[in-house]
Amino acid sequence: MASETNPGGRADAQRNRARILDVARTELAADPDVSLNVIAKRAAIGPGTLYRHFPSREALLLTVYQDDVATLTASVDQMLAEAEPLDAFRDWSRRLAAQSRIKHGLGEALTTSAAAQELTRANWGPVTAAVSKFLAAAAARGDIRDGVDPVDVIMLLTALWRVPKGEAGLEQADRLLEMIIAALRHAPAR
Amino acid sequence: MASETNPGGRADAQRNRARILDVARTELAADPDVSLNVIAKRAAIGPGTLYRHFPSREALLLTVYQDDVATLTASVDQMLAEAEPLDAFRDWSRRLAAQSRIKHGLGEALTTSAAAQELTRANWGPVTAAVSKFLAAAAARGDIRDGVDPVDVIMLLTALWRVPKGEAGLEQADRLLEMIIAALRHAPAR
DNA sequence: ACCTGAACACCGTTCAAGT
């Protein structure tokens, strides 16, 4: 009953895991394509150790990303308390996009990975829950229609961080967001 | 004034280029992640030759894909002649999605690549033109609003081929398509 | 002018050997 997070871990293992995540975070920010071997080297551990903790690149990416996702999803209630549902949703979506745009490789990992689909699901869980809250709040006020699938919304939102970099890209992202909201407002005709 | 496509090419160079594309097409269909070296080997040429013709993986992917894109974009007018604009658009979008879902790696190349952004533009050109035709035809009948940016629509359409495989994925893709069309119908409120 | 293919630095991944 000594440490913090997971009960199973022992001694230096926990320290290593923490260091890997720490190094990976900064290293991935600098270059989304850093090799795992380089991360291991910078973390001053053997490659085998990295693989013991994270069996695949995606596993590592998702774990690194999870903290950021957690921070973002934790802010939902407060955002809903401080602004109208749709405005809060706009704000939140832009932040999600900004985050995913940077970690870039992550956006791919989340949708692409066939094998990591389960891991992905675990990671999408909180995001789905967050989107659900916005949708419910907006629907309760009659701002949007009922019965929108939050996963559908997330799928559409992924377009926001595939936009080209720069000013024009951000403008396009805003247009896309408004189009998505329009789709939330109006039920499909067919 | 002997051969067909590009005037610059000479002798075996053209044959090699054709063979690379041929092999790449089938090989990529079998495994989207085949290495360039393997493609070169299967095509019975040295890796250097492949690099001479296609300086990057993306360049090769885009060229391979271009034929399929061309076939699809060429069908637009006929489709518009045979069905109502929005139905034609639905049909066409599903085909585009099906194609991109298979070549998978391509969808990424089209959006992700920082360096190949220009190549990408050249490849998106026909697609953008195709979407423009559908939008114009639908707007002319009052089925959708005016002034929709076709590139925006393409961005949203990319969600269609990031859907999970299988029956459920196809259903979601259809839902997404209808949501996108709803966004074409109704102008954003804000 | 184009092609070949050996070679380079590096990748992900494994696994015996250590502690």
Place this chain on the structure above:
DNA sequence: ACCTGAACACCGTTCAAGT
């Protein structure tokens, strides 16, 4: 129980040498 780090097969890419 966990870590190390050499080793393997392979990757993308280059470039001297050939024709």
